[in-house]
């Protein structure tokens with residue numbers, strides 16, 4: 001399906017901040033090609049060894065001793081750019 005064939009108002013996605021429902025002629029059309037975008041924030045941590053060098057400090061991060069990244073997927077409103085949660089029972093598939 002092409003993105004311009006999507007009937008956005010039929011979907012259970014609407015912005016709780018401004019009420020954007022992806023309706024035709026909405027303010028989101030001035031900001032981009034789609035009323036909503038997926039946003040992923042990734043948090044990852046590593047152990048590190050501090051090494052003093054001259055008057056500074058180097059942190060040597062151990063790439064093998066990192067944690068699995070914690071990710072947080074949300075939807076960004078194309079009208080007010082606030083973030084909100086995906087609807088319940090929504091699966092995200094990257095292709």
Ligand SMILES: [Zn+2]
Pocket residue numbers: 015016017018019020077078079080081082
């Ligand atoms: Zn909004």
